[in-house]
Amino acid sequence: MDVVARANQAVAEGRDIVMMCVGQPGSPAPTTAREAARSALDHGRIGYTTAAGIDPLRRRIAQHYMDKYSVELDPARVFVTTGSSAGFILAFLAGFDPGDRVAIPSPGYPAYRNILRSLSLEPVELATREDERWVISADMLREAHSKKPLNGILIANPNNPNGTMMKPDAFHELMQTSAELSVNFISDEIYHGLTYAQPEICALEISDECFVINSFSKYFCMTGWRVGWMVVPENMSETVDRLQQNAFISAPEISQIAALSAFDGIDEMERVKQGYEANRTLVLDRLSRLGLKKVHPIDGAFYAYVETSRISNDSLALSARILDEANVALTPGIDFDTAEGKSWMRFSFAGDNATLVEGFDRLDEWLSRQNL
Ligand SMILES: Cc1ncc(COP(=O)(O)O)c(C=O)c1O
The missing domain is CATH 3.90.1150.10 (Aspartate Aminotransferase, domain 1)
Structure with missing residues (x-):
């Protein structure tokens, strides 16, 4: 910045x-999103929404998981957030206690380490290597965990700054290993939809026990609308709901209305x-x-x-x-x-x-x- x-x-x-x-x-x-926002401005009052987001949008997001990944998802596990940036804060607060150690890739999106530190969590940067195709492998996770136990791992797939993606087997193995080691898995899927070399895998195709973070910023070109979403493990819904109520109240209503119609602009x-x-x-x-x-x-x-x-x-x-x-x-x-x-x-x-x-x-x- x-x-x-x-x-x-x-x-x-x-x-x-x-x-x-x-x-x-x-x-x-998308034109559909801008038209919906314009009409909302003309016809109603823009207010707070329920903390988790407007129901039609939560249902539409759940439907998106069925359409794109054949994953059946209960809309109660979907939270609309103020961009994926708010999703990280909510996931970190819900998933960890102060002092917990969270593995992140290096190179990686700098806000991960900065947000983790600001919440008194310890980012553990795992240097990715050319021989591992510049992604965190299950062996790297095991090795880091054996040196000093980790509580979480956060990966983006495709990653920023390189656009590099994990191969499906490597992704499976990493998730399985994190489950074996009781390491919380957070999957940043903000660049899903923008892939050129291989189809993307959603972490929810492998397990329900993870946080999935996503956003309307990139694929839907809605950076300034500050609207994203997260899918949380079932037992985390109540915690995340309370955190959202207190930290953000809700994502902006006009952006949620626009986001719902963005799905018609594919x-x-x-x-x-x-x-x-x-x-x-x-x-x-x-x-x-x-x-x-x-x-x-x-x-x-x-x-x-x-x-x-x-x-x-x-x-x-x-x-x-x-x-x-x-x-x-x-x-x-x-x-x-x-x-x-x-x-x-x-x-x-x-x-x-x-x-x-x-x-x-x-x-x-x-x-x-x-x-x-
Ligand atoms: C990997 C990654 N995750 C999350 C974000 C944050 O996006 P937003 O808060 O707009 O959803 C970015 C922004 O560049 C990013 O590159």
Whole structure:
């Protein structure tokens, strides 16, 4: 977000910046969602809802699990949240006690460790490796647990910053191992729907004893509406309901109304996804032409995580230089991996194709001026 702030500042100063740093779609929410919100504004009062969310939306989300994953889900286990960000807070508060240790991937989404720490929980960053295809394996979980017991594990599949996904067998094995070790499993499925290489598996296909976190932010292009959802184990419903009542009261009603109609906009969102697929091809080609060939497998999401040691081993300084000198905003890997991220950068391809072409042209030109 600091990079975005600096880039926005540059834009405010009148500079033309190509934003390849933000993890948000360039397209708006589905037309159906925007129409529903407009009509709600015209016809009613927007108020609090019940803590768990409006019933039609909870039922529609449960239906989505049947349609997409053939999972039968009781809507009573569905909670509508203020983005998936609120879902993490609720899951962490419900699932853990102060001092508990929660494994997360490195590289991974930085808010995991920051939220965990702010709730007096201990993030245990497990460094993913190329020989494990950059994902946490069951063996890695066992090894970490044997050194010092863990209470939880949180993974995103596809992951941010790399878009990398676990193979179905590895996912099964990881969930089974966490159950054997009595380690609470939290599955961040925010990038479901945006996969290119293999279909996504939902943790609920394997077990009911897990928290599943999801959001309307990415697939449905609704970042600013701040609406997401979580599915909780049956015995957690009451706890999560009370936490939600006290911490957030409810997710914004207008966003819930829009989210319900977003499910009618799937065709439109599939066209948006086709745009990311074209962007992904372009990004891989242009990175390779820049001599940046070490890229984590982009199985899903809209990011390329790229080794940039050929240019610099200080990704923070590199992102500042590229912003200042090439007018392109990229995210330094150090945000996602405090140990190795100095040599990596994240390129987001959530925007439009022409802007990406312009961004890579600028990077080409800038690199040709460097003495490498
Ligand atoms: C992996 C992952 N999880 C969760 C979020 C938070 O999303 P939101 O709170 O908008 O649902 C993000 C945002 O970039 C993310 O990348």
